[in-house]
Amino acid sequence: MLAVSALVSGCGVIPGTSGGSSGPIVVMTWAPVGTDATNMPGMPAMAQAIGSYVNAQGGINGRKLKVLTCNERNDAVAVTACAQQASQAGAVAVVGSYSEEGSSFISALEADDIPYIGGYGITEDEYQSLMSFPINGGLPALLAGSGLQLAQTCKRVRLVRPDSITGDQFPIFLDQGLNAAGKKDVDDILTKDDATDYTPVATQAVGDDKHSTCVSAVLGDHTSTFFDALRRVGDEQPKVQLSSVIGSVQQSVIDASGGAKSPLEGARITSWYPPASDPKWNEMKSVVNKYAFGDNAIDVADPGVQTTWIAYQVFLKVVRGMGPKAKIDSESVRRAMNATTGLSTGGLTPDLGWTDKDLLGIPDHARMVNTKVVYQEVRDGRLVQYRPGFVDLTSTLRPSSDGLLNP
Template sequence: MKRPALTTLSVAALSVGLAFGLTACGDSKDDGETVKADSSVEFTGTPIKVMTIAPVDTAAINTPEIITAAEAATTTLNNAGGINGSKVELISCNDGNDPNTAGDCARKAVSEKVAAVVGGFTTNGTAIVPVLEKAGIPWIGGPGLAAEELSSSNSFPLVAGAAGFVAIGARTVADDCDSTAMVLYDVPTAQKAADLINLGIGGAKGQPAKHIKVPTTTTNFSAVAKSAGESDCAIVGLPNDQIAALAAAGAAQNEDTRYYSVQGALNQAVLEGANGAMDKAVSAVNFVVASDPAWDEAKKASSEIDWTYPYVQNTWAAYQVLKEAIGTEKDATAATLLASLNKADAITAGGLTAPIDFTKEFPVPGLNRVFNPNLQFVQANGTEIESISEFSDITALFAG
């Protein structure tokens, strides 16, 4: 198999592929609570302003849980005395799922003199990164969807981004899938995601996957499930409800297909919606599973949030990295934080991920800011998501 070249253009596919699993994200629990600020805490240092950007109340992608996660993270830090005695002041910005509004968020970050943009979710990184870069503001834990996020010297993503597509493709071969299908929305950039999946399959000496292109208006997944069922395994990159509908349709037709999903598309909502049809589905992720004790503080901070969503996890983790990177610095500004991040070589986000080295760029053009090529595979077991491997550096999948 001829292996497709990885270019900056290829990375643009992430805004389609990884966003698939987040489109339906944001259905907060109705019976939960989020930690309240302790008014008795006194702060001794200069406040540290930060911003988290996410789309809320739009006609398409909505991730209000990400803002809730940011609020829970900052309140938890502040209730413990802040960072070195300085209160963390959160500015949340709704990008409206629109590049112009996203650019406005970035410009607000500059005018408010934030020390960093932290976590968040947006498919409009192209409008955000250049503004932050010009102002010298770091972005810790961006979603890694835009090419600029994976190339800018001010970007410090915690997720592997495109590497996850390659990894999940290789995994199907390791699991003895003699034939594999890719179920992706029929949009122009989805072909780039398909190329990355096939890069992983080809590197593992497997046969190219069949690309099943799903119209974005599809509501009946019987025909899609039948087509996917012609392969041993199927890699899916669709919104939560559509993944559940696909799996349910396959089960109704007695299809015996094993499902794999891109990062973000295997979570509690998918498992519950599929009513058992996604059992044993596999995905590749950068964070320890939500059942790990490392997430206990996050769960204590907010029971409103479904902590199985990787990009909700990413935002909480980004705030832990903020604290790690500031260290003992008493005057945390964008400049001092950027300098600290550039020297950080053993970031762990409080044990939520394998160690991340921000001093070592990824050796693939267009993916050079992928600092965390360490992924583990997880599997659905009933309504639980369990780890089935140790973290492993997948850089070698890009060799040759």
């Protein structure tokens, strides 16, 4: 697996040298921290740990990598300021980051020709801009994959999701998976993504509590609060089948809700990557243990942390491949990314590339190059892989020639 490099720094530092063949190579990682909605503190923390690790290994072709981190606060103004700081510091890319303010940060990066490598995949903008190089299928793949999986066992699917612009996408993609398997649209249940009590919503979702009904909750950090309410409504173990996507449910949520006695026992979870127990994550775990020991912000099972790890693998492999004498700036990095195909991430994703032949032709997501997901389930209180290998959602997400979804 690829080693990674970065010298840790914060926002607003003196710009580094990104051009020529000497001096540090500057990048930025941003994510929301300390907000009332979804937070991803593990992503900048992982970037910092990666930085210490790689610079200890000699850097990138002998050069340091200076990692700037920025709190985008789930705010359009704040993430635009992060992008401006990246530009002023001479950053050659924004790597492994999270923001729901896609139109704001993409516009800012496009203005300064800064590539966005390995974003979390939460916004449509990440799959449209020529500055963006996604590594996963984002919400479309997760939700369509979940719908396809649930269609095998559920007569009715109820989705509990945020009443927000981002949340409005969720039933669209889930329906694609359901419809591809010949099932009717999801029952869409809207709620706040920062509520402290979801009892009324949980009561609506459980309904008559039939085993043939599936309840899927995608509420980010507050998904665990919803499942706590669901346990109370369903007398500890509701009959409805439960499901979600990685990020809304991960190992820490299962542990906090009772482990093997959690209402999530048996739940089906759709993920972009193999579970954290897979040996393919061993190098990342060793980096965290050595360079971020005691940092509670980093959970190796967090898909944000995992996305940052993979994004840096991609970035470093591409930049190292440019050679020790290459001029490294945002434009040359973007060109190198556009010429990349067949890049291995050690099995954490399918091989990646962003050439014309790698683009999959997904409507409104022209930059999507990876629609594969992994099916997991909660078994004895642990997230494990439900079936081996990746499941390809390309035909599910791409319309057929008659304008209908492929079955």
